[in-house]
Amino acid sequence: MDKIISFNNRTFQNIFKSGKSYGNKLLVIYYVSNGLDYNRLGITVSKKNGNSVVRHRVKRLIKESYRLNDKKFVKGYDIIFIARVGIENSSYCEVQSALKHLMKKNNLLEK
RNA sequence: UGAGUAAGUCAGAUGAUCGCCGGUACAAAACCGCAAGGUUGUACGGGAGGAAAGUCCGAGCUCCGUAGGGCAGGGUGCCGGGUAACACCCGGUGGAGGCAACUCUAAGGCAAGUGCAACAGAAAGCAAACCGCCACCAAAAUGCUUUGCAUUUUGGCGGUAAGGAUGAAACGGUGAGGUAAGAGCUCACCAGCGGAUAGGUAACUAUUCGGCUAGGUAAACCCCACCUGGAGCAAGACCAAGAACGGACACAAAAAGGCAACUGCCCGUUGCUGUCCAAUGGUAGGUCGCAUGAGUUUACUGGCGACAGUAAACCUAGAUAGAUGAUCAUCUAAUACAGAACUCGGCUUAUAGAUUUACUCACAUA
RNA sequence: CGAGGUGUAGCGCAGUUUGGUAGCGCACAUGGUUUGGGACCAUGGGGCCGAAGGUUCGAAUCCUUUCACCUCGA
Numbered sequence: 001m002d003k004i005i006s007f008n009n010r011t012f013q014n015i016f017k018s019g020k021s022y023g024n025k026l027l028v029i030y031y032v033s034n035g036l037d038y039n040r041l042g043i044t045v046s047k048k049n050g051n052s053v054v055r056h057r058v059k060r061l062i063k064e065s066y067r068l069n070d071k072k073f074v075k076g077y078d079i080i081f082i083a084r085v086g087i088e089n090s091s092y093c094e095v096q097s098a099l100k101h102l103m104k105k106n107n108l109l110e111k
Numbered sequence: 112u113g114a115g116u117a118a119g120u121c122a123g124a125u126g127a128u129c130g131c132c133g134g135u136a137c138a139a140a141a142c143c144g145c146a147a148g149g150u151u152g153u154a155c156g157g158g159a160g161g162a163a164a165g166u167c168c169g170a171g172c173u174c175c176g177u178a179g180g181g182c183a184g185g186g187u188g189c190c191g192g193g194u195a196a197c198a199c200c201c202g203g204u205g206g207a208g209g210c211a212a213c214u215c216u217a218a219g220g221c222a223a224g225u226g227c228a229a230c231a232g233a234a235a236g237c238a239a240a241c242c243g244c245c246a247c248c249a250a251a252a253u254g255c256u257u258u259g260c261a262u263u264u265u266g267g268c269g270g271u272a273a274g275g276a277u278g279a280a281a282c283g284g285u286g287a288g289g290u291a292a293g294a295g296c297u298c299a300c301c302a303g304c305g306g307a308u309a310g311g312u313a314a315c316u317a318u319u320c321g322g323c324u325a326g327g328u329a330a331a332c333c334c335c336a337c338c339u340g341g342a343g344c345a346a347g348a349c350c351a352a353g354a355a356c357g358g359a360c361a362c363a364a365a366a367a368g369g370c371a372a373c374u375g376c377c378c379g380u381u382g383c384u385g386u387c388c389a390a391u392g393g394u395a396g397g398u399c400g401c402a403u404g405a406g407u408u409u410a411c412u413g414g415c416g417a418c419a420g421u422a423a424a425c426c427u428a429g430a431u432a433g434a435u436g437a438u439c440a441u442c443u444a445a446u447a448c449a450g451a452a453c454u455c456g457g458c459u460u461a462u463a464g465a466u467u468u469a470c471u472c473a474c475a476u477a
Numbered sequence: 478c479g480a481g482g483u484g485u486a487g488c489g490c491a492g493u494u495u496g497g498u499a500g501c502g503c504a505c506a507u508g509g510u511u512u513g514g515g516a517c518c519a520u521g522g523g524g525c526c527g528a529a530g531g532u533u534c535g536a537a538u539c540c541u542u543u544c545a546c547c548u549c550g551a
Binding site: 053056057060061063064065067068092093096 | 438449
């Protein structure tokens with residue numbers, strides 16, 4: 001199992017500027033091709049979602065959803081997920097299906 | 112059985128798979144970084160709370176110039192005890208509430224001084240009198256038994272604070288005597304003040320005597336007693352790397368003056384300092400601080416209790432964008448408030464549900 | 478994590494020290510002025526002073542607790 005690789009603040013800004021975006025009720029995705037043979041993942045949870053414990057739980061849920069479905073995804077992209085308000089009341093199942101839905105819509109799932 | 116009071120306990124459990132954080136042992140000598148340093152794999156065992164919260168108090172610890180004296184400022188405030196300390200806790204006293212179990216209580220001093228009380232009311236502390244009540248004097252009117260007496264009205268000069276009206280509050284309260292009318296003027300009871308005696312470490316309580324009166328407000332200034340230097344782990348220490356340390360004028364030194372993380376002022380004390388110009392570093396480096404402590408559990412002893420002492424056993428999170436989650440199964444009442452960030456002792460606030468013990472009242476039965 | 482500050486009308490602010498009437502500007506409504514509008518003039522409405530307790534006869538103000546928001550500290 002590969003470790004989940006993150007990136008620095010400058011890369012975040014670049015992806016927000018140049019990446020493609022798409023959203024559903026719980027999540028927003030930004031992604032851009034990075035020219036590498038692995039994916040890099042970033043997660044943003046706003047202060048509006050709750051205090052630090054709630055935010056961290058949301059981060060873990062997203063990370064877990066990504067990790068367990070890692071092998072199904074196309075490699076070579078930088079991906080950012082943004083949590084929208086309301087996600088803090090959702091269960092793991094809902095988060096996972098929302099994430100899969102976004103990946104499928106953007107053709108990042110391997111056949 | 113119902114209603115209630117007080118003190119506690121628990122805060123899902125077990126198993127399986129995957130994942131996160133750090134510890135120990137072994138392995139590897141590869142990777143990242145200029146360096147200080149960090150990273151990897153396997154095995155073993157560990158990993159949030161009763162409030163971890165609010166940051167409202169108190170301490171340890173660290174630095175600030177020595178941590179000194181006085182004033183100011185701030186805090187506490189019935190009494191005694193506990194504690195490292197406290198605004199906390201325990202036991203008691205007074206007051207308030209409740210049928211009761213019991214609960215609540217910032218509860219020193221307005222008889223040191225100053226201030227305040229809108230509106231209303233005559234008057235809101237210092238003795239005064241608006242409507243009143245009463246005596247005396249004068250005038251007028253009326254009546255009668257006509258040198259006079261009685262009643263009423265008006266004016267004057269006094270006595271009084273019973274009654275009325277206002278207000279949150281009106282100069283002790285109620286009753287009786289007393290008086291021209293009244294008044295602690297006198298008496299009884301009650302409240303309050305001062306003294307004595309007895310009990311108690313004390314707050315205070317009980318009894319008794321005295322003089323009859325001293326308004327409220329100190330979470331108003333203030334007085335009294337006691338306490339109090341400031342900032343905070345982003346405190347602070349070490350390591351690594353990098354940058355700068357220049358010029359002009361004046362010049363013996365000292366003094367004076369100035370500057371200095373310490374809320375204000377004064378004194379004392381320490382260090383630096385001739386003036387001007389120019390220039391420079393930094394906000395994502397690493398390690399420690401950082402988990403053995405006023406520690407936890409059990410037993411015994413002392414104490415009404417808070418707590419203290421002795422002995423034995425135990426080691427129980429330590430991150431630095433910040434660790435506890437996901438899925439399945441079984442049991443179940445299990446769904447609340449909520450997540451350590453230097454560490455303790457308290458307080459306050461939030462909180463689903465389950466459960467234990469003691470006690471009070473009401474009803475029923477025996 | 479620590480330290481500090483602010484909550485008053487739709488918006489921006491006074492008033493809190495020293496407790497008794499809640500005020501100012503803009504905005505809003507009505508009327509006047511103008512051919513009409515703007516500007517201007519006059520009048521008016523709108524507040525349980527962030528929330529809950531306490532002290533007091535009486536609290537925006539004093540005390541305690543609590544909830545939001547903002548600023549600063551390597």
